[in-house]
Amino acid sequence: MSSYLPTLRQLRYLVALDEHRHFGRAAEACLATQSTLSAGLQELENLLGVTLVERTKRKVLMTPLGEEVAARGRELLRGAEDIADLARAHGKPLCGRLRLGVIPTIAPFLLPRALPGLRRLYPDLKLILREDLTARLLERLTSGELDAAVLALPYDAPEMEMEALFTDPFVLACPPGHPLAARDSVGSADLAAADLLLLEEGHCLRDHALAACSLPAPRRGEGMLGTSLGTLVQMVATGMGVTLLPRLAVEAGILTGTDLVTRPLVGGGARLLGLAWRKSSARKDEFRLLGKVLFGG
Template sequence: MKILPTLRQLRYLVALSEYRHFGRAAESCLATQSTLSAGLQELENLLGVVLVERTKRKVMLTPIGEEVVARARTVLRGAEEIADLAAASSEPLSGPLRLGVIPTIGPYVLPRVMPYLRETHPGLRLYLREDLTARLLERLAAGDLDVVLIALPYHAPDVETLEVGDDPFLLACPPDHPLAAKADLCSADLAAAELLLLEEGHCLRDHALAACHLPGPAKGEGILGTSMVTLVQMVANGLGITLLPKMAVDCGVLAGTGLVARPIMDAGVRGIGLAWRPSSPRKADFRALAEVLKGA
């Protein structure tokens, strides 16, 4: 019978590939540097190959080391899913849950949800990660996250999604702007205005343009914001108008700016939904979380 690598040895190798530093890798594994080094040496002896190229200046993985890391991630993810399956069978929404959320949703939904979850599911330990959609989905695929809360639609064929609600778009502008006083405001009215958008990479940008049937600016043109708060401040300083999700307006993103929000009669909505790996054993947990989010 073959002597196989242990999960601990594989975890040490994966950590070293991520941090490229023995001390930081050991710290992430709650081990001493000497323990991690010894574990990696045992792994190399077991496999009969050199996985790590050690120099005084930097740490590099050998080509075979990189291949082993890729397979080790899959093994570790599978082991975690076994533990998750056992935990999910004993009590719903309990134990650690790593939730990713995009910045145009998290600040406006989670404050409503967290108190309820703490009260009704005290055994749940929720770990949050805020990032852009593409990077969250990468972390989801790698097993670093269990489930992500994103805006839909979003092309992600390798995940399962469950929509929990709709979020309309509103026009935000100064009260003396011509569009603020227009009755039955529609998407066509926005075509000639100076529309401020988030920079590329934020799905809110694409969803807002699609909802209002507007073309995006040519690459390199237009004034772009790095966050929704930045957009609001630029509008407040007279640089143009913008489109905001209703949930952000309802939560006071315009407070203190003097700006007004107006509905757009023919505008579409963005969906808010959860996404997870099809192989995840915690689908019942995710559906239970979806019900909580629907209430919010």
């Protein structure tokens, strides 16, 4: 085997520079000084005998070859992390660093009640949380920036392994004087005739709520859209319409401070919550254990 091979440290520096396009920010991401990162990149270029980075006073440019090497390097770093995970999986469960993504329609309602128990059971676990929309979390899972993600299922991501762990029913939220508040339960026809407020596009809860009630997606520009569940609640509280909320959010107190009432849906429409991880990950058993702790399984 040739001794003239790039090191993981050099590849990490190159990948960080490709992502940040700034020597200072790349060095910070690698927990290195800027001079150390610059020297490591120069060593890599000398080793390979090519130019990977164009250095100017104003900005950092990657050469086409530099971008290709960075992409290959990203794959190698992910593989190295999988090796470390494989070794860790043979030791104590749920210890060390675990980078977990959570979508915003789950994070503020699940984590406050679940994390104290998780810390008590697994004090050696260093959980690093990132809240974002599903598509971006899956991008970070694919790139190796995250280890697992808490999502609402189903979601089309064939490169990921997903496991449903919790059923979260939807309920209608409306003012007490609204005609639907007089119903014991609410059906699809009722919702189709109501001023239904939804999350803006990009939130998977919007699609899951519509699917649970067998309602078509509104045409672009139709209806009122909210940026978060909290915003939807305030819009309903001011009489702008009604909305669908996951029971997880209601039980966590999202309606506190309002007089809104909830009604169940005919047929019990719900979303499934669970975990996603790369199929290549060696920590599958750990992730399943994490899911059971988070969702009280």
